Amino acid sequence: MKKESSEDIEYNLTGSETDHPISATDATAPKSKWYKRIRKGITTDTADKKETPEGLWNKCPDCNFITTTQDLKENLFVCPKCNYHHRIGSDEYFETLFDNNEYEELCDNIRSIDFLHFTDLKPYQKRLDEIHAKTDLKDSMRIGVGKVNDELLVVACMDFQFIGGSLGSVMGEKFCRAIDYCIEHKLPFMCISKSGGARMMESAFSLMQLPKTSGKLSQLSDAQLPYISLLTDPTFGGISASFGMLGDLNIAEPGALIGFAGPRVIKETIKRDLPEGFQTSEFLLEHGFLDFIIDRKLLKDKIHQLILLFKG
Amino acid sequence: MPQYPNRQFLDFEQPIKVLFEEIEKLKQTAEKSKIDLSDSIVKLENAIIEKRREITISLTPWQRVQLSRHPDRPYTLKYINNMCTNFVELHGDRNIKDDKAIVGGFAQLGGETVMIIGQQKGANTKLRQIRNFGMANPEGYRKALRLMKLAEKFNKPIVTLVDTPGAYPGLEAEERGQGEAIARNIYEMIRLKVPVIVVIIGEGASGGALGIGVGDKVLMMENTWYTVISPESCSSILWRSWDKKEEAAKQLKLTADDMKGFGLVDEIVPEPLGGAHWDYDEAANILKDYIINSIAEFKSSDHQTRINNRIEKFGKMGFWEEMLTEETETK
Numbered sequence: 001m002k003k004e005s006s007e008d009i010e011y012n013l014t015g016s017e018t019d020h021p022i023s024a025t026d027a028t029a030p031k032s033k034w035y036k037r038i039r040k041g042i043t044t045d046t047a048d049k050k051e052t053p054e055g056l057w058n059k060c061p062d063c064n065f066i067t068t069t070q071d072l073k074e075n076l077f078v079c080p081k082c083n084y085h086h087r088i089g090s091d092e093y094f095e096t097l098f099d100n101n102e103y104e105e106l107c108d109n110i111r112s113i114d115f116l117h118f119t120d121l122k123p124y125q126k127r128l129d130e131i132h133a134k135t136d137l138k139d140s141m142r143i144g145v146g147k148v149n150d151e152l153l154v155v156a157c158m159d160f161q162f163i164g165g166s167l168g169s170v171m172g173e174k175f176c177r178a179i180d181y182c183i184e185h186k187l188p189f190m191c192i193s194k195s196g197g198a199r200m201m202e203s204a205f206s207l208m209q210l211p212k213t214s215g216k217l218s219q220l221s222d223a224q225l226p227y228i229s230l231l232t233d234p235t236f237g238g239i240s241a242s243f244g245m246l247g248d249l250n251i252a253e254p255g256a257l258i259g260f261a262g263p264r265v266i267k268e269t270i271k272r273d274l275p276e277g278f279q280t281s282e283f284l285l286e287h288g289f290l291d292f293i294i295d296r297k298l299l300k301d302k303i304h305q306l307i308l309l310f311k312g
Numbered sequence: 313m314p315q316y317p318n319r320q321f322l323d324f325e326q327p328i329k330v331l332f333e334e335i336e337k338l339k340q341t342a343e344k345s346k347i348d349l350s351d352s353i354v355k356l357e358n359a360i361i362e363k364r365r366e367i368t369i370s371l372t373p374w375q376r377v378q379l380s381r382h383p384d385r386p387y388t389l390k391y392i393n394n395m396c397t398n399f400v401e402l403h404g405d406r407n408i409k410d411d412k413a414i415v416g417g418f419a420q421l422g423g424e425t426v427m428i429i430g431q432q433k434g435a436n437t438k439l440r441q442i443r444n445f446g447m448a449n450p451e452g453y454r455k456a457l458r459l460m461k462l463a464e465k466f467n468k469p470i471v472t473l474v475d476t477p478g479a480y481p482g483l484e485a486e487e488r489g490q491g492e493a494i495a496r497n498i499y500e501m502i503r504l505k506v507p508v509i510v511v512i513i514g515e516g517a518s519g520g521a522l523g524i525g526v527g528d529k530v531l532m533m534e535n536t537w538y539t540v541i542s543p544e545s546c547s548s549i550l551w552r553s554w555d556k557k558e559e560a561a562k563q564l565k566l567t568a569d570d571m572k573g574f575g576l577v578d579e580i581v582p583e584p585l586g587g588a589h590w591d592y593d594e595a596a597n598i599l600k601d602y603i604i605n606s607i608a609e610f611k612s613s614d615h616q617t618r619i620n621n622r623i624e625k626f627g628k629m630g631f632w633e634e635m636l637t638e639e640t641e642t643k
Contacts, residue, residue, distance in 0.1 A: 014552075113633045119563060120550035169632050172629075176627060200549065203539050203565055204571060205576070207540040208576055208629035210498050211502055211522065218499060218503050218623065238540070241491045244495070246496070246499055260491035260519070270482055270483055278483070279486060289489050
């Protein structure tokens with residue numbers, strides 16, 4: 001089921017309702033199996049029955065294991081049974097990485113605008129406003145500066161909920177400003193990617209974020225400051241064709257789908273089924289494009305360890 | 313270039329085809345009846361030129377896309393042969409294989425040695441397959457980078473000709489790191505110590521184009537397009553239908569005029585009336601002058617200035633709204 005639902009990477013870029021695994025429980029799941037009725041004849045009236053709050057329970061899309069969202073959260077949104085890494089947002093990553101969840105957010109005052117007056121099924125500006133209203137996010141990337149086991153780190157993190165984490169002008173600009181901050185304060189930089197690719201509603205402007213961010217990365221490189229690129233599920237298109245793959249270290253979460261072209265497009269092109277495990281982190285590691293795969297629970301300590309190694 | 317009756321016509325070029333057919337008929341009549349019809353033929357020939365002009369004036373964005381893919385349109389090697397002398401093609405990425413969707417090598421252009429690289433499409437069915445429709449694999453981008461580094465080593469300017477419907481979305485391409493190959497090229501190109509002139513000569517599709525498309529100056533030929541996705545794919549993703557390609561082409565603002573207007577490309581190179589497929593020599597001659605002038609423009613500055621300017625130029629691209637910090641605080 002997981003593989004089926006993540007097949008159409010491009011669909012996420014439409015900015016339509018996406019199935020966010022954290023907040024949405026699977027409506028089609030047979031709920032009758034959750035509890036076994038011990039005694040016959042329950043006497044509560046239907047009207048008095050308590051509604052289960054939405055999102056209280058969570059089913060793993062990979063192994064169908066059911067946990068409470070609270071338990072899942074304590075396990076950093078990793079399935080306790082099969083180690084499936086749920087998709088999480090910048091809030092959760094910042095909480096995972098920064099000591100006591102303390103961090104300063106940089107340049108959160110820039111927002112996307114519909115400069116091109118792009119209208120597909122909906123005007124772009126309307127999409128932006130709706131998603132902002134729904135998620136409270138201003139765009140698909142947030143920058144946090146905080147301490148990771150007492151070591152300062154600048155983290156740029158994508159939010160997949162915001163038009164599929166798509167790369168637009170704002171992400172490009174924030175990414176560059178985050179690097180400027182790193183250069184100014186001599187800090188290491190980390191980017192957590194989770195994106196379907198470029199934001200089509202920004203057309204060529206979105207494409208030009210590739211050279212824009214790459215150029216800025218070369219300045220970070222000249223300043224001899226490390227850049228760690230963490231790829232999470234999913235990372236596609238323009239991200240993998242630019243800063244996603246340009247880390248001094250490229251690392252990934254287990255089981256993440258990472259690639260240039262989406263699986264659906266490849267399948268339609270070659271007219272063959274794709275091999276199992278194609279475009280997963282494990283596949284990329286095997287083909288030499290990742291330094292290592294890291295479990296979310298070990299991420300913080302590993303990053304800390306790396307910062308010390310770069311420093312020492 | 314192909315002459316009538318081997319010429320191919322797009323749907324909106326059909327009126328021209330009709331004129332050609334009339335000329336052909338007149339010629340046959342003249343031959344049979346031995347009557348001099350050259351006046352009428354000249355009239356029709358002028359009518360063809362007039363028609364080419366008419367078409368050019370009212371081209372829609374989608375028609376520009378069609379022209380960029382015209383089956384008779386000149387491809388990279390045509391331009392190289394028409395613009396340059398002493399071209400020596402160099403093959404292979406020194407790693408996997410030689411990707412035939414990208415060609416490149418040293419050549420003389422306007423009296424000096426340049427490295428010229430571009431995506432190559434095939435002119436017939438068999439060649440199209442060999443060239444993979446101008447869709448490069450990672451080894452193609454790595455070959456291009458190898459050649460660019462070679463040019464840098466010997467301090468020769470680089471010219472790239474972009475004409476691709478996209479980087480190839482294949483299984484092996486992913487295995488060999490299509491994303492990484494393009495990312496590496498973009499990163500390295502922005503730091504190249506020699507002048508880099510980029511020309512969109514046909515299709516400029518997304519990352520596949522950018523993989524050889526970062527330079528001091530980016531030129532766009534008149535009837536080309538350059539954006540983040542092809543209008544067809546954009547239609548299928550955003551409109552959930554393949555039928556909105558015209559609308560997508562319009563919305564994407566992908567023409568040379570749009571791109572120049574946005575400051576995302578630097579100059580537009582005019583084409584022969586009605587498109588480059590009407591006259592290969594003329595198209596190549598116009599382009600040659602633009603490239604020579606562009607190289608001259610950047611040759612004199614030192615390489616660090618050029619690199620900084622490149623980073624700065626691309627760094628400015630984008631649009632956003634910036635709220636004053638005080639305002640956000642009061643909110």
